[in-house]
Amino acid sequence: MADEPLLIAENLQLSFGPTMALEHATAEVHAGEVLALMGPSGSGKSTLLHCMAGILMPDAGRVTYADRDLTAMHDDERSALRRTEFGFVFQFGQLVPELTCLENVALPLRLGGASRRAALRSAEAWLERLEVSDVAGKRPGQASGGQGQRVAVARALVTRPKVVFADEPTGALDTVNGDRVMQLFVAAARDTGAAVVLVTHEPRVAAHSDREAVVRDGRVRQQEFVR
Numbered sequence: 001m002a003d004e005p006l007l008i009a010e011n012l013q014l015s016f017g018p019t020m021a022l023e024h025a026t027a028e029v030h031a032g033e034v035l036a037l038m039g040p041s042g043s044g045k046s047t048l049l050h051c052m053a054g055i056l057m058p059d060a061g062r063v064t065y066a067d068r069d070l071t072a073m074h075d076d077e078r079s080a081l082r083r084t085e086f087g088f089v090f091q092f093g094q095l096v097p098e099l100t101c102l103e104n105v106a107l108p109l110r111l112g113g114a115s116r117r118a119a120l121r122s123a124e125a126w127l128e129r130l131e132v133s134d135v136a137g138k139r140p141g142q143a144s145g146g147q148g149q150r151v152a153v154a155r156a157l158v159t160r161p162k163v164v165f166a167d168e169p170t171g172a173l174d175t176v177n178g179d180r181v182m183q184l185f186v187a188a189a190r191d192t193g194a195a196v197v198l199v200t201h202e203p204r205v206a207a208h209s210d211r212e213a214v215v216r217d218g219r220v221r222q223q224e225f226v227r
């Protein structure tokens with residue numbers, strides 16, 4: 001693990017009207033590390049993840065990625081950085097329903113300028129790695145929840161992002177399927193060297209991480225090493 005954190009959130013504050021979602025929240029993740037953000041419902045986990053990913057802008061505080069201040073960038077620059085350096089996995093996959101699973105995984109590469117052939121070849125390899133080659137030609141609606149989440153993981157990793165953000169990635173799955181998705185997800189992320197920032201309520205999901213940070217009342221109350 002590198003000494004310097006890859007991504008640092010410092011003293012973030014963010015209010016939604018009267019609701020103080022983040023109050024001096026501080027967290028960091030190193031390259032290749034899996035960080036789990038735990039904590040009760042409404043404590044600010046998702047808001048913190050969205051700020052770390054440059055999707056939400058804090059009212060105060062700073063997010064630094066590879067020595068670049070995300071909070072000081074123009075929107076275009078931040079969007080470009082999200083597209084090229086970050087990957088995302090959410091609870092319900094958010095795959096494009098009209099495309100096949102294979103086309104869904106190829107899409108980020110196509111948007112990045114890859115040829116159709118190269119993108120599909122790479123997507124095929126990722127589906128195989130996530131053990132869902134059998135749904136390649138199916139639309140997401142024809143795949144099971146667990147298969148859909150594996151496809152979503154493949155789509156998030158296909159561009160080899162430096163950081164993958166996952167918000168309750170197995171929240172809609174049963175324990176067995178959820179565990180398998182987490183195993184495959186974390187193993188694949190470790191292979192590519194990606195850092196993972198993961199929001200979860202479930203200790204068994206967090207058990208796949210290297211480190212846990214507990215979010216309470218908009219602050220990161222405690223960080224502990226799982227391994």
Ligand SMILES: Nc1ncnc2c1ncn2[C@@H]1O[C@H](COP(=O)(O)OP(=O)(O)OP(=O)(O)O)[C@@H](O)[C@H]1O
Pocket residue numbers: 016019020021039040041042043044045046047048201
């Ligand atoms: N877009 C929004 N508009 C208004 N309030 C919001 C918005 N997003 C979050 N909040 C509020 O901010 C607080 C933190 O929400 P957040 O979703 O970050 O918590 P969480 O820990 O991820 O919760 P959960 O585990 O239930 O998803 C909550 O009080 C929530 O109601």
